[in-house]
Amino acid sequence: xxxxxxxxxxxxxxxxxxxxxxxxxxxxxSPGDIIEVIGTHPASKKEIPMAVKELGLELxxxxxxxxxxxxxxxxx
Amino acid sequence: xxKATIIVHSGDMDKLYSALIIGNGALAMGMDASLYFTxxxxxxxxxxxxxxxxxxxxxxxxxxxxxxxxxxxxxNVRSLEKMITDFRELGGKIFACDMTMEIMGIxxxxxxxxxxxxxxxxxxxxxEAKESDVTLFI
Numbered sequence: 265x266x267x268x269x270x271x272x273x274x275x276x277x278x279x280x281x282x283x284x285x286x287x288x289x290x291x292x293x294s295p296g297d298i299i300e301v302i303g304t305h306p307a308s309k310k311e312i313p314m315a316v317k318e319l320g321l322e323l324x325x326x327x328x329x330x331x332x333x334x335x336x337x338x339x340x
Numbered sequence: 341x342x343k344a345t346i347i348v349h350s351g352d353m354d355k356l357y358s359a360l361i362i363g364n365g366a367l368a369m370g371m372d373a374s375l376y377f378t379x380x381x382x383x384x385x386x387x388x389x390x391x392x393x394x395x396x397x398x399x400x401x402x403x404x405x406x407x408x409x410x411x412x413x414x415x416n417v418r419s420l421e422k423m424i425t426d427f428r429e430l431g432g433k434i435f436a437c438d439m440t441m442e443i444m445g446i447x448x449x450x451x452x453x454x455x456x457x458x459x460x461x462x463x464x465x466x467x468e469a470k471e472s473d474v475t476l477f478i
Binding site for chain 1: 361364365367368369370415416417418423426429430431
């Protein structure tokens with residue numbers, strides 16, 4: 265399958281940057297596209313999934329390694 | 341769609357941060373967001389005025405603000421300029437109070453017209469606020 269993946273690198277960024285950059289990527293994406301957000305800000309790890317739910321998108325996964333996290337979102 | 345409407349009455353730097361962070365947060369969560377700049381808040385929309393606000397507490401003739409700005413830089417907090425650009429890019433609306441412009445003798449040319457969506461009065465605010473789920477006065 266040919267998936268269009270956008271990486272949003274928010275490593276070292278703080279509130280509200282990860283949320284804002286994720287939203288920007290979502291606005292530019294098309295249905296079926298994957299958005300992968302990488303970051304270190306602890307609160308954003310909880311809040312990005314909240315935004316995903318509010319926006320009616322699909323949360324594929326949340327992975328964590330050390331203080332880094334990776335959230336995968338699928339556009340509908 | 342749900343909406344957040346915020347009056348930005350204060351021109352203090354820290355309060356402008358609050359308004360822009362909440363506004364951007366609302367947009368990120370899929371809401372509409374409007375910021376109404378009035379009185380001291382409108383001063384921050386003058387050309388070159390965005391970062392000029394004092395700290396609402398412990399300004400200490402600028403020393404307090406300098407310290408807070410240094411801490412913000414260490415924490416990698418985005419500048420007000422970047423935050424207000426993000427806000428517009430995500431579809432947020434910025435209203436400038438035209439009564440304040442009249443009282444303070446501000447012309448459109450004095451303001452950041454690149455950021456302003458509309459010049460409006462209280463009626464527009466009430467109409468927007470009525471349709472909003474979140475309304476704040478900062």
